[in-house]
Amino acid sequence: MPAPAPTLAPAAQWDRSLDALVLIVEDEAEITDIIAAYLEREGLRTLRAIDGPAALDLHRSARPDLVLLDVQLPGLDGWSVLSQLRQRGDTPVIMLTALDQDLDKLTALRMGADDYVVKPFNPAEVAARVRAVLRRTLRGTRPDAAPVLRVGPLVIDLATHAVHVEGDGYSHELLLTLTEFKLLHCMALAPTRIFSRSELMHECLPESEALERTVDSHVSKLRRKLDDVGMGHVPASVRGVGYRLMADR
Structure with a gap:
């Protein structure tokens, strides 16, 4: 699917x-x-x-x-x-x-x-x-726009920066840092698109002097938190390119 x-x-x-x-x-x-x-x-x-x-x-x-x-x-x-x-x-x-x-x-x-x-x-x-x-x-400059983004079981509230993983009869809240939230939100807008490390760094750490490998560290921590609530291997690594939230399969 x-x-x-x-x-x-x-x-x-x-x-x-x-x-x-x-x-x-x-x-x-x-x-x-x-x-x-x-x-x-x-x-x-x-x-x-x-x-x-x-x-x-x-x-x-x-x-x-x-x-x-x-x-x-x-x-x-x-x-x-x-x-x-x-x-x-x-x-x-x-x-x-x-x-x-x-x-x-x-x-x-x-x-x-x-x-x-x-x-x-x-x-x-x-x-x-x-x-x-x-x-x-x-992004999101329309005054009538509702601030909730849903991708599969992920529910991302753009106003409160709250993230939940929902399923039949359960809802788990993810406690994310601001950078982790930005990375998740960025990739969730195009969940099957591959984002390069450079693009994620400039999107989510625009004022930072961090190296691209810093993105790997943040993504790894985000992945562990998602894995803890049953979303394994998310975001997915694309060797030699970067990351995408979900594979198109």
Whole structure:
């Protein structure tokens, strides 16, 4: 039998990040082409700006869901653009830069950037970070959305962070840490999808400096807690790739 699809409250099913609009602000066309290709493969829409003034104009007219912003731009540098974007509102911004000093990273975060990627970068990682930021900022924003997610015997309450495993005549509550809850919730939204360690780290530990193996530790602890209430081998490991909540079989 196939793994159970999530029978979700509308909030969990409605994910604006699936077709979000990303404004790429980068003056090197080759880099823009690569990033755009990876984002569009993820189902995202893209716009392009080659300098600071054009970025601000497109942000005002197109109202993108996220801005990928290079620091070294003609016309108006990325710091100045970020400052003006923050004066306008809270559009998520991920900085792209060749500057890898800690001070530059701290400057970006203090000015209101949501993430920071140093060149040269892996475009797949950039796409994963974009999706992670979009999920955090866009998911579940409808006011009428109910906060309960159900996947098989799992019942995940998004408002109280309570998790229960239910069956005929029984209900067991799982006592999870915040990180374990985030990992479970992330995978439960697409229970048969394989999530890479990098994606889970950026989704569930966005402010952490932890290594990817830290994800393994959190998943292992989550798996033991699920096993204690009769859900063995959940989440499932996919060798060399990452994890998924349930196998599609």
